[in-house]
Amino acid sequence: xxxxxxxxxxxxxxxxxxxxxxxxxxxxxxxxxxxxxxxxxxxxxxxxxxxxxxxxxxxxxxxxxxxxxxxxxxxxxxxxxxxxxxxxxxxxxxxxxxxxxxxxxxxxxxxxxxxxxxxxxxxxxxxxxxxxxxxxxxxxxxxxxxxxxxxxxxxxxxxxxxxxxxxxxxxxxxxxxxxxxxxxxxxxxxxxxxxxxxxxxxxxxxxxxxxxxxxxxxxxxxxxxxxxxxxxxxxxxxxxx
Amino acid sequence: xxxxxxxxxxxxxxxxxxxxxxxxxxxxxxxxxxxxxxxxxxxxxxxxx
Numbered sequence: 001x002x003x004x005x006x007x008x009x010x011x012x013x014x015x016x017x018x019x020x021x022x023x024x025x026x027x028x029x030x031x032x033x034x035x036x037x038x039x040x041x042x043x044x045x046x047x048x049x050x051x052x053x054x055x056x057x058x059x060x061x062x063x064x065x066x067x068x069x070x071x072x073x074x075x076x077x078x079x080x081x082x083x084x085x086x087x088x089x090x091x092x093x094x095x096x097x098x099x100x101x102x103x104x105x106x107x108x109x110x111x112x113x114x115x116x117x118x119x120x121x122x123x124x125x126x127x128x129x130x131x132x133x134x135x136x137x138x139x140x141x142x143x144x145x146x147x148x149x150x151x152x153x154x155x156x157x158x159x160x161x162x163x164x165x166x167x168x169x170x171x172x173x174x175x176x177x178x179x180x181x182x183x184x185x186x187x188x189x190x191x192x193x194x195x196x197x198x199x200x201x202x203x204x205x206x207x208x209x210x211x212x213x214x215x216x217x218x219x220x221x222x223x224x225x226x227x228x229x230x231x232x233x234x235x236x237x238x239x240x241x
Numbered sequence: 242x243x244x245x246x247x248x249x250x251x252x253x254x255x256x257x258x259x260x261x262x263x264x265x266x267x268x269x270x271x272x273x274x275x276x277x278x279x280x281x282x283x284x285x286x287x288x289x290x
Contacts, residue, residue: 031263035256039252039256042244048247048248049245049246049251050252052245052252053251053252056256056259057255095266095269096266096270099262099263102262103258103262106259106262107258110251110255110258114251213263217267220271220274224270224274224277227278230281231277231280231284238284238288
């Protein structure tokens with residue numbers, strides 16, 4: 001059995017329909033559990049209650065980058081092997097990625113105001129994240145603007161390749177440029193930099209929750225796209241008589 | 242009682258914005274899926290007579 005069998009829309013619908021309820025249950029349990037657990041953590045000696053924002057900001061930022069990487073992989077599969085389900089999965093993922101990027105930007109700004117004394121700084125990581133958000137918006141707009149779905153998949157696939165530079169920059173900007181306000185990795189394992197277990201475990205659970213939430217939304221939205229494609233094919237057949 | 246100290250507004254704003262955005266994308270995804278499923282069922286019913 002090959003993984004490419006699931007590029008067949010019928011097989012994808014059957015498999016995704018079977019696993020979707022389990023993914024939804026896992027997503028709800030882990031996301032609600034992680035975020036509520038994070039909300040109940042004690043105040044940090046330096047940041048006070050604002051430390052609780054990390055349980056939303058870090059998982060959202062992690063997913064913002066990883067969703068674009070997932071779109072890159074599925075776009076490459078479309079461009080090389082022409083599997084329609086992979087192009088539709090990339091299209092389905094983009095609005096979720098845009099929302100995750102927006103959550104990361106908004107929670108970062110809300111946290112930054114009392115901690116940095118500023119809602120926004122043209123810091124390398126913040127700026128590359130803003131550009132990543134604009135790429136998400138452009139990607140969604142391009143899909144909407146082109147009528148032929150295969151041409152739209154081709155062009156958005158190329159846009160996705162270009163945007164990947166900013167997805168990587170968002171992740172590694174702090175390492176490339178030793179300037180700016182944004183701190184390094186929140187889950188550093190370096191001695192003396194490791195986050196306390198009181199905050200680390202709810203953060204792990206929240207990150208797992210956001211990952212499962214994305215998977216659930218991805219499956220739902222890809223199934224929607226496959227149904228729309230089938231509907232369009234049936235309507236075209238009816239018009240042709 | 243949950244203690245939020247002087248940053249209560251900041252923390253609640255961050256949680257509020259995030260919950261609203263997440264609820265929005267979940268609602269949009271589920272509603273679009275239900276609409277597509279119903280439209281397809283109707284069309285298949287018409288096509289199959």
